[in-house]
Amino acid sequence: MSQDNFVPNITKPPVANKQPEELELHGDRRIDNYFWLRDDENPQVIAYLEAENTYTAAMMQHTRSLQTKLYQEMLARIKETDLSVPYRKDEYYYYIRTEEGKDYPIYCRKYGSLEAAEEVLLDENELAKGHEFFSLGVFEISPNHQILAYSVDTCGSEQYTLYFLDLNTRELAAETIPDTYFSVAWANDNQTIFYTTLDDANRPYQLLRHTLGTDVEDDVLIYEELDDIYHLYVDKTRSQAYIFMLLRSSITTEVHYLDANHPDGDWQLIHPRTTGMEYEVDHHSDYFYIVTNDEATNFKLVKTLVTAPSKENWQTVIPHQADVLLSGISLFANHLVIYERKGGLETARIRNLATGKESNITFPEPTYEFYEGSNPEFKTNILRFHYTSFITPQSVFDYNMETHERELQKETEVLGGYDRTQYQSEWLMATAEDGTKVPISIVYKRGIKKDSTNPLLLTGYGAYGSSYPATFSSNRLTLLDRGVIFAIAHIRGGEEMGRQWYEDGKFLQKKNTFTDFIACAEYLIQENWTASDRLIITGGSAGGLLMGAVVNLRPELFKAVVAHVPFVDIVTTILDTSLPLSAMEWEEWGNPNDPVYYEYMKSYSPYDNVEAKDYPDMLITAGLNDSRVKYWEPAKWTAKLRELKTDNNILLLKTNMGAGHSGASGRYESLRELAFEYAFILDRLGITE
Structure with missing residues (x-):
């Protein structure tokens, strides 16, 4: 398609020339003025994206010194030359290390003992050259x-x-x-x-x-x-x-x-x-152990002889529990590790396979994340796991499954004198419009008063049954130390509160995800944590769809929005089975070839529901080579917002022309991208120091 008339003027945003394309489904005719942006082989599409980048850079020019300061501040907290905790496999000890000034990790091992000579297996920095x-x-x-x-x-x-x-x-x-x-x-x-x-x-x-x-x-x-x-x-x-x-x-x-x-x-x-x-399988001696949701919403554990694996031979090991999600297992020669989620938080039980006796792994903080680490050896009594929270840096523990003792192997060092006692986290509960209690994880600098003047950054995801982890980030200290509160809305569509929490946020109940997020925002405002003119929201991919949906529903509720690689053109994308993931998405969002699902999805699709009204300040990102959310979704959304919105608030599109879904790959360039995002947030809040 031939397009022209974009305006690469630093004082005005680029204008995508309208080229109406009529789409029809179930007798519904839609005009998509920006369908042409899908053609990445069209030089004018590339020129348009580059013009948007030029405009974004110009509009953020006044924050360049702030970006540099934020970058240097965040970099100063990172131990650039560092070493992972080695794990043992047979006679080798494997580990990863990083070196100051180098973007990528180096994979190494030692034979026999940790005092042996190092063997470099793979240096990503060498592979990444050019x-x-x-x-x-x-x-x-x-x-x-x-x-x-x-x-x-x-x-x-x-x-x-x-x-x-x-x-x-x-x-x-x-x-x-x-x-x-x-x-x-x-x-x-x-x-x-x-x-x-x-x-x-x-x-x-x-x-x-x-x-x-x-x-x-x-x-x-x-x-x-x-x-x-x-x-x-x-x-x-x-x-x-x-x-x-x-x-x-x-x-x-x-x-x-x-x-x-x-x-x-x-x-x-x-x-x-x-x-x-659904079912997942692991192996121990003569048996397969199977975690399945067969007649078990929150999953159960069964086992069966390897020689007779079919369902009629399955024997229940852990029955279904209505209030506990069985999220997975891990098998060792002498022990079964049982991972569960109860009340929104992960826990683990260790069962001795010979005696049946169990021990529990628990944690004291109100919100946290832990997960299994590198455990390649089967015949061991040591379970390695990672623990982190909003306040506790990434920590690696070895847990003795026989003695029940845990030993801290490493806590990621935060340079510059990090004092965890200066920060506080809480687990809050908002009430959704249907009465459902929705958890919020929140962290802030101690001493902050609940007087509605606090800036707050609220994020969420709410899709695919993915639970949003409350993890530590040394980079986030840059916001917390400037008085910004950070919060996660654990909305339906995730799996924090069990499998039904996921089921209640998909298909024809997907709008629960959006109204839950709005309820969390309203709760934080009502409880004087913040105010609408101090509340910024952010989300990526399906979380970017969340951003687009809630900003269409309640634009006045938010000061600004950061949407990363947002999945916003949901109906058109899922109808196109030539695109990655599209057909698989039918089992998450619904099949739009079905008129019922089509109408429901269209009613919340961010791109289809942009209206002539005021929107908050917005920063939208994309990756030209993104195979998950094609660059044209955020590009089309931005163009339509420019066409229809009635305010003078800032609207920026930033496309990484050499990357995909996750943005820049090198750790230093990734940090610069984050500094840019933080500069946008702080600038919109009027916080320059």
């Missing part, structure tokens, strides 16, 4: 520790090329495999690897078997998934006994398994896909 963007996908070492399989993406599209490095000779194998996903598994012969490849929509859909030293053209296709709503993954048990092929949609799972000692053997099915039934 590339504006770099992302490491898989990093999997063969069972004999001699061959490293790793993959790289150098544009942000999440299409990875797989390489094989001989760790003895430091020579790369002749074969490379393009268009792979970050999912591989080694067989126990150290010569065979299973990997997944992508289709034209960036969906992992094929599982192949490769033998080292052979032509990739001769790789054996194990399975091809033709149903667009399923993604294919491959994994290996900690016991090293089995390889799993997982076929997963948003609501349905199917798992096949293979003896890892016989890579040429036949794959066996555990249970055929049954719509709405």
Whole structure:
């Protein structure tokens, strides 16, 4: 399509020339004036995005010194040369380190003891040279520790090329495999690897078997998934006994398994896909342990003999609990780790498999996050886990599953004299319009008074059953020390309060997500934590959809909005099955080919519901190479807002022309992007110091 008439003038925003395109579904005719922005091969589309970037830079020019100050302040808190806690696998100790001035981590190991000589396995900084963007996908070492399989993406599209490095000779194998996903598994012969490849929509859909030293053209296709709503993954048990092929949609799972000692053997099915039934499998001795929602909304744990894995043989180990979500398990030679979520917070139980006795892992803070760390060894009594909160920096613990003692291995150092006693966190409850209690995690500098004058940054996500973690960020201190309160709205659509919390925020109940967020904002205002003219909101991807929806519903409630790679053109995107994730999204949002879902989705789609009214100040970001949320969604949304909004508030679109969904890849450039965002927030609040 031919477009012109954008205006690259630093005093005026660029204007996207209207080129009406009529779309029709269920007799509903819609005119999309900005459909042409989808054509990234059109030089004028690129020119338009660059003009928007020029305008954004000009409008933020007065904050350049503030951006520099914020960047330097945040950088000064980071220990640039640092070392992860080594983890043991057989006779090797593996770890990652960083060096001052270098963007990317360096992967290393030592043999026999931590006092041994260091062996550098992979230096991302060397691989990233000459590339504006770099992302490491898989990093999997063969069972004999001699061959490293790793993959790289150098544009942000999440299409990875797989390489094989001989760790003895430091020579790369002749074969490379393009268009792979970050999912591989080694067989126990150290010569065979299973990997997944992508289709034209960036969906992992094929599982192949490769033998080292052979032509990739001769790789054996194990399975091809033709149903667009399923993604294919491959994994290996900690016991090293089995390889799993997982076929997963948003609501349905199917798992096949293979003896890892016989890579040429036949794959066996555990249970055929049954719509709405999910299950995950782990292995211990003669049994598969299966976490499933089969007749169990909050999931239950069953086990079955490896020789008889079908559902009729499943034996209940942990029954369904109405008030506790079974979020996962982890199996070791002598212990079963049971991960649960109750009252919005994660906990864990450790069960001795021989005696049945249990111990609990608990934490004292009102809101926090913890998760399992690197535990590659099966025959160990040590469980490594990570713990963090708004106030406690990332901490690595080793927990003795026999003695129940925990030992802190490392707490991430915050340079510059961080004093955790200067900050306070709380777990609050807002009331939604239907009476549902919605949790809020909040953190602030001690001494702040609830008098409505406080600036507050509120964020949320509320989709895919993803619970929003209350984690520490040394960068966030930059806001807290300037008096900005930070809060997370744990809205429906996530899984904080159990599986039903997720179910109540999807499909034809999706609007609960938006009204929950608004209720949290109203609560914070009513309780004098802040006021509308001091309240800024932020969210990314599906959280960007949240931003677009709530700003359409209640624009007067917010001072400013930061929307990262926002999924805002939901109806048009999900109808286009040539795009990544679109068909799979039918099981999250609904299938818009169904008139009922179409009308419901259209009624909240941010792009479709922009109106001629006042909107807050807005910063919108995009990634040109984003394969998850295409750049044109935030671009179209910005253009339509420019056309219709009736205010003089600032509206900025910032497109990273060399990255994808997650923005800049290097840690220093990522920090500069954050400094830009923080400068926008502080500038809108009138806080320059």
